[in-house]
Amino acid sequence: MSLDRRNLQILANHCAAAADAMAFTLMRTAHSTFVKETEDFSCTLVTPEGKAFASPRHFGAPWYSGIDYGPVLRMIDDYEEGDICATNDPYSGYVCTHSPDIHIWKPVFHEGRIACFVVGHIHNTDVGGAVPASLSRTLTEIEQEGIRIPPLKLVRRGVPNREVMDILRINVRMPDQNHGDLMAQIASVNIGERRVHEIIARFGYPAFASGIEQILDYAEEQARRIIRDIPDGEYFFADYADEDSEGGNPCRMALTVRVRGDEVELDYTGSDPQLASSLNMPTGGEARHPIVLVGLTYVLYTLNPLLLLNAGTLRPARAVLPRGTIVNAEPGAAVGMRSLTCMMTQIVTFGAFLQAVPDKLATTSPGGNAILNVRTSGRDGRTVMASLGPVGGGGGGTPRHDGPNGAGGAQAFLKNTPVEINEAEVPIRILRYGLERDSAGPGQYRGGLAAVMEFQVFAPGTVVTARNRNRSVFSSWGACGGRAGHTSRFEKNPGTPGVLSLGNTDIVKCDPGDVVRVIGPGAGGYGDPFTRAPGAVLTDVKRGFVSVEAAARDYGVAIVDGAVEGPATAALRAGHTARQGFDYGARRDAFEAVWSRARYDELTTVLARVPVQWRHYLKGEFFKAVAAGTHAALGERAQMRRLAEDMLKKHGLDMPLASAAE
Amino acid sequence: MALRVGVDVGGSFTDFAVLDDADGSLTTLKVFSRPDAPGQEIVEGMRQLASRHGIQAADVGYFTHGTTVGINTVIQRNGLKLALFTTRHFEDVLELARLKMAAYHNLFSRRPDPLIPRERVFGIEERVDAEGAVLTPLDEASVAEAVRGAIASGAEGVLVAFLHAWRNPAHEEAAEALIRRLAPGLPVFRSGAIWPIIREYERTMTAAISGHVQPRVALYLDAFEDRLRELGVGCGLRITKSNGGVMGAAQARAECVQMLLSGTASGVIGAAFVAEAAGLPRIMSLDIGGTSADVAVIVDGQPEYGSGEVIGDFQIHIPSVSVTSIGQGGGSIASVDEFGVLKVGPESAGSLPGPACYGRGGERPTITDAVAVSGLIGHAGLGYGAVTLDLARARAAVGGIASQLSIPVEQAAGEIIELAVSGMYTDTSALVSRFGIDVRDFSLLAFGGAGPMLACFLARELNMASVVVPPAPGVLSAMGGLIADLRNDFIRIVYATLAPSVAPRLAEALEGMRAQALRWLHEEQGFAGEAVLSLAAEMRYRGQSHEIPVPLELAAIADIPAIIRAFHDRHRAMFGHADEKAPVQLITLRLVVSGATPKPQLRPCPPAEGPAEPDRMVPVYLDGAHTEAALYRREALRAGHGFLGPAIIAQPDCTTCVPAGFTVRVDHFGNLIISVPEKH
Secondary structure (H helix, E strand, O other): OOOOHHHHHHHHHHHHHHHHHHHHHHHHHOOOHHHHOOOOEEEEEEOOOOEEEEOOOOOOOOOOOOOEOHHHHOOOOOOOOOOEEEEOOOOOOOOOOOOOEEEEEEEEEEOOEEEEEEEEEEEOOOOOOOOOOOOOOOOOEHHHHOOOOOOEEEEEOOEEOHHHHHHHHOOOOOHHHHHHHHHHHHHHHHHHHHHHHHHHHHHOHHHHHHHHHHHHHHHHHHHHHHHHOOOOEEEEEEEEEOOOOOOOOOEEEEEEEEEEOOEEEEEOOOOOEOOOOOOOOOOOOOOOOHHHOHHHHHHHHHHOOOOOOOHHHHOOEEEEOOOOEOOEOOOOEOOOOHHHHHHHHHHHHHHHHHHHOOOOOOOOOOOOOEEEEEEEEOOOOOEEEEEEEEEOOOOOOOOOOOOOOOOOHHHOOOOOOOHHHHHHHOOEEEEEEEEOOOOOOOOOEOOOOOEEEEEEEOOOOEEEEEEOOOOOOOOOOEEOOOOOOOOOEEEEOOOOOOOEEOOOOOEEEEOOOOEEEEEOOOOOOEOOHHHOOHHHHHHHHHOOOOOHHHHHHHHOOOEEOOEEOHHHHHHHHOOOOOOOOOEOOHHHHHHHHHOOHHHHHHHHHHHOOOOHHHHHHHHHHHHHHHHHOOOHHHOHHHHHHHHHHHHHHHOOOOOOOOHHHO | OOEEEEEEEOOOEEEEEEEEOOOOEEEEEEEEOOOOOOOHHHHHHHHHHHHHHOOOHHHEEEEEEEOOHHHHHHHHOOOOOEEEEEEOOOOOHHHHOOOOOOOOOOOOOOOOOOOOOHHHEEEEOOEEOOOOOEEEOOOHHHHHHHHHHHHHOOOOEEEEEOOOOOOOOHHHHHHHHHHHHHOOOOOEEEHHHHOOOOOHHHHHHHHHHHHHHHHHHHHHHHHHHHHHHHHOOOOOEEEEOOOOOEEEHHHHHHOHHHHOOHHHHHHHHHHHHHHHHOOOOEEEEEEEOOOOEEEEEEEOOEEOEEOOEEEOOEEEOOOEEOOEEOOOHHHEEEEEOOOOOEEEEEEEOOOOOOOHHHOOOOOOOEHHHHHHHOOOOOOOOEOOOOEOOOHHHHHHHHHHHHHHHOOOHHHHHHHHHHHHHHHHHHHHHHHHHHHOOOHHHOEEEEEOOOHHHHHHHHHHHHOOOEEEEOOOHHHHHHHHHHHOOEEEEEEEEEEEEOOHHHHHHHHHHHHHHHHHHHHHHHHHOOOOOOEEEEEEEEEEEOOOOOOEEEEEOHHHOOOHHHHHHHHHHHHHHHHOOOOOOOOEEEEEEEEEEEEOOOOOOOOOOOEOOOOOOOOEEEEEEEOOEEEEEEEEEHHHOOEOOEEEOOEEEEEOOEEEEEOOOOEEEEOOOOOEEEEOOOOO
16 A cells, blocks of 8 residues: 555554554563563564664553664664574673673564664663672673673574574573573564565565554654744753762752754753762763653653654754763763663753743652662572562652652652562562652642661561662752652651661661561642642642641641641731742752852863763862862862862873863 | 343343243344333333233243443442451552553553542551461551551542461451441441452452442442342342352342443353354454444354453443444544644544434544445334434534545545554454464454444454454343353462462362352252352462463362473463473362353244345445445345445444455354455
């Protein structure tokens, strides 16, 4: 049949069905719990040039809809029918972004020509390396993060490459699981190939070949239409992860969004230098790398949920990713925990766009969902390693309604594990699982409450990890007059004299009887909380979401004996100065009183001029010197320049600083 | 006792199927549903059965009924206002749900408001562990306090749902007894009594829905039974169930959750019966109405079962015939977006105002209007003459699309149909992938008012072998209810890693279920025939998060190695691999008891005495071209008749559309067996 613009949706439907078929095959046959519980996988149809044009409609990681496989496709010289290629190296083509993600791709031939590729990845539970599961914030180089397979043919003309599989096998902790996952991926691309053949037979090759380009064009036009409605301008936003390494300094993500007509630029200049920890993101500086544009995808889709998500969606966008920073690490840097950093890129994207279209977007979800894992043993001596599920914050408040509790916003894809399953599987006792009162940022529409989980362990040598934790120092901000949420907490034996507050750490050793409590970070509110309808505040009090004290303090609503007291409420609300703009919370306000945007500009400029290996170290030195008050009398810009001169001289890093001072 | 009656009350129409046990003859009837006066459609239907077919109420010996009253109550949330009593410190179970939201790319996504708001949730001091041991005894004072709070909050009933009630229901039972003592007359429900699965959210949610709909369902059934008595029907009322079986009205009142999907499930049972009679081992049923389109997979007469079926904003987790929605049916609205791309749905004109061509106030173009413009329907009355088709209105509605796209109105209609079918194809394809089946040797059995209209198009996209249209596609749900067996499910959560030491527990669990099952069938349902018992275990490798059902022999319940082997084999069959060394967990034992009801001897269709004669040729727009199709009247077709597409077969309850390249044959029972042309 002939295909043109008006009946394009028919081809799009068939392509989505093919991607769905790949995803179902993967989900039915994979072993990794990442596939089954957190759906950390992708299945995609990409053009011969590598541009994603179809993805599953209801599952899979929400990060990869606009991926460009081009750079990695081009690393294989020639393709033949029946080939299947793979890589998990974050620095080969920058499609894979940390080593547990094994990406594979298969060319689909039609009469000797490549009609498209079917591609996908699974997050494997372990690919070897220094620590079980291959991921830890403490790792400093990529070699510690497990075995890496460069782009190669895993299957050549239908014949599997046993040598590669054997090498993989002896380098990982759970080889059977990896093997099962790899077989699932191969089954998935084979189904994808068959379905593409059916689509070509159905529509004819010329219609297919031009149709997939038109699908990209259509998404691009939709995206441009959305961007055109966003006021032109430059919007800056920064936020901080609590630590840039174990016990380290805050980690800054800075973004300038420039909207011009129907195009948008996301400039990450000002973000922290490449780190000696695994928070780096490997993007190769690709202007449309999907993991620095995840936030943009959310924004565009939220502004118009009819938007088709594919590589065309990202065409009007361009990212600026300075080399040797957390958003564009040089080869060799550890990248395992880049998901925490990626979340920060989403948060600053939301903050920037909220300035442009404050009535059309939500306050951010906090990020920093602790993925709780426990290693303990039963009375039968059997060691048990298990994930207890995510414990995090809710969704941010919106211009229309409160944020959802427990999870939401950019974390709405997460799934929890039932208490009954955890207790049946793992020899622990869960003492509490629910929502934490007063954790949400107040607002006309408040943020979602944080989840709380408290559990007791019964075996010596029990280790609890809370990977991905964040927001124990800096709150999740409120917008348009809404207030910031509460920070997250991680404690051992709370409410006892021996209580241990674990700060921003993500691991704790326990003895029999110890109780661990994790409270996620609350999401920020939207709009001035003193304008919230008193009835809504009363409902929150009745639901146990807000205390009577917080109702009075944060909302100016007096509640007495389960009812709003009118005159007292009027008195509380009288004389209230209307709140506007962002609320970052006291900790960040205090931090930025020292580490201002100007000071950061100086720091960024200097660090950009020294070799990558020095950057994280020198950043630490700057923080020490500023804390010690060295040259403080000079004023912040001059102080930073003086400190820079001292440091460069001391380490013999003779860099031309004159231009940096401009 | 000669007559058996099945009645299915849908949103627009109420269908009757009457089976005469004496000669196996089937009589069908359709009347308008009366949402304004529930029960009145029964009176009207019985009146017409008497006047038209001489069927008297006094001769009815068996009466089954499927209804949407339960599901409507959930959708409208106008059932019982419940309070929820949970284990203390776990009060947010319904707020948190399983966290994940469907539209996760949208920053405005929310979970639906819980069916029981948090201010009516009360924590009770008590705790049982996963082994069923009591850690904290039930604190009666906290129950008393919760009862006071619940009444003060305006609750009209209480659901008790404690942690690990699947393992040890003692605390739930004690709390229920206490509440009944403290607040006589207040309805009380227990999660463990309604469906005792592990996973607290799913168990609590299922029980909450059951309790929420209970009073409305009970009232409805009371009124329905009164009506039957007034009409002079002497037999008891049986209600069709989500699991494809039937149960007595008393059980339906107590276990409302069992009947929520009764209509859709009995349609599938009807489809399975027709397919088996026609000798078709593998079918997919396609039920398209004005507001819904559903498919189900049936192999060797057995539908696929599942749990987690969607009811309004929620899911229920009881065993149900697995039915998947593939769209909003004939009322889906077509539109053109600002980029000139044609779209169909998700908006629907529903049954009111309905398609423009129904002339009931609808003005926007629907799939049904596109089919009308194409000349494929409207050659006879629709819905037994209840609807007259207004072609001018259809052309006006579709004409709007045509002018936006600058194409002729017929072409616009054709593209709307094609796009609608591709959307159904996409959702059906997902189901096919989920079950891991190959549909190329399946038949598509079409029913519902709009199923036969679109089935050939969908079967062609799916590359299926054939389409089957039974003689009375509009009343398959009513007939399904009529022939459904008495059927009930029983479960025991075992949750054990399989080892010889587990054998006594399995045997004990099975014995308990068997006794319960036989009591249900013979005593509660009064069934005198032979009980059929089938056993399955839901198992997984330790560490996996999903179980797969494995059929087991009742007699071999203690043979642990055989059970483990059966699991490995099943895993290999489904997924292509098995891990013989890995420990195997048995989570759930499930026993299904059924008592067979007599099935109709479908009467053969009289043989043809000459070639099929079309009524006339009608102009149609099909597959992108103007052409002529032969119009046949269904009642004139005889067994052995055969003809080629393009053809239209009109009958009072639906129209079958057959594009060029398809071949129609009328089988022994009068089913249309339509062969799909081979691709390429």
